Amino acid sequence: MIFETPLIHGTLIKRYKRFLSDIRLDDGSIVVAHCTNSGSMKTCIEEGAEVYLSPATDPKRKTRYTWEMIKINGQWVGINTSHPNLIAFEAVKSGALKQLAGYTHVQREVKTGDSRIDIMAQNEHETCFIEVKNVTMKDGQFARFPDAVTTRGKKHLEELMRLKQEGIRAVMIYIIQRSDVDIFAPAHDIDLAYAQTLMQAHKAGVEIIPLQVKVSPSEIVIDKELPVDLDI
Structure with missing residues (x-):
């Protein structure tokens, strides 16, 4: 599976309400990204860790980004359940x-x-x-x-x-x-x-x-x- 649109780099601030996450982008701005994973994510959550987001293609969607992966112990972990x-x-x-x-x-x-x-x-x-x-x-x-x-x-x-x-x-x-x-x-x-x-x-x-x-x-x-x- 290839990401057709370039992903956007940032760092995780926090995940909350299961489906939302605050991400600080490299330019310093803070965005809200959708988290598709409804589980606990107990071994793949680390505040301050590097993440990648994909931009939403639906202009009507409330969150403009989807959280795709997080770097844990130097390796990327995919968290998008879709x-x-x-x-x-x-x-x-x-x-x-x-x-x-x-x-x-x-x-x-x-x-x-x-x-x-x-x-x-x-x-x-x-x-x-x-x-x-x-x-x-x-x-x-x-x-x-x-x-x-x-x-x-x-x-x-x-x-x-x-x-x-x-x-x-x-x-x-x-x-x-x-x-x-x-x-x-x-x-x-x-x-x-x-x-x-x-x-x-x-x-x-x-x-x-x-x-x-x-x-x-x-x-x-x-x-x-x-x-x-x-x-x-």
């Missing part, structure tokens, strides 16, 4: 992921049951439903999800299990927007119900694919798949 879906979609559509190659029709936001799943991929042999989640939380060497209780995320896992029981391929992709972690694991201490449901989904045959991406002010690209540890 990007992982697009990153996964582009990768599946282009056949860039060997685990999900060979699909001739790829569509976003498809309703199934009581849920809307992020991606549906099809060929003449099978249909595959793919849910995508954004991961930013670091716990030592682990990338963990979620960083706040998510009943919606649990519902998506349950829908994937239902689809799998019907003989449909079901995949859970985690896009890890930081490079300083080595293993993906659920956050048992934050949302035990989600962690337990993820373990159930795995046993039921739902595939888990954690993809670590490299984040930079010019682009976000898939780097590699991380190993999974559901027990820790």
Whole structure:
């Protein structure tokens, strides 16, 4: 995923009301930027840290900027939760992921049951439903999800299990927007119900694919798949 419009550099003053952040730009002016991440962002918030913003394209939008990334321990961490879906979609559509190659029709936001799943991929042999989640939380060497209780995320896992029981391929992709972690694991201490449901989904045959991406002010690209540890 390439940033088509040059990003704007600044430093974080504070995040507040979950969806707002005050940013000091390099010219000294202070702007309000939209924060798409509704989670706690507990390991990717550091006041005074470097950030990059993207300018809003909608002139009617109240906030003129969107907060894209923050530099933590010398590395960029992507915090825009709207990007992982697009990153996964582009990768599946282009056949860039060997685990999900060979699909001739790829569509976003498809309703199934009581849920809307992020991606549906099809060929003449099978249909595959793919849910995508954004991961930013670091716990030592682990990338963990979620960083706040998510009943919606649990519902998506349950829908994937239902689809799998019907003989449909079901995949859970985690896009890890930081490079300083080595293993993906659920956050048992934050949302035990989600962690337990993820373990159930795995046993039921739902595939888990954690993809670590490299984040930079010019682009976000898939780097590699991380190993999974559901027990820790």
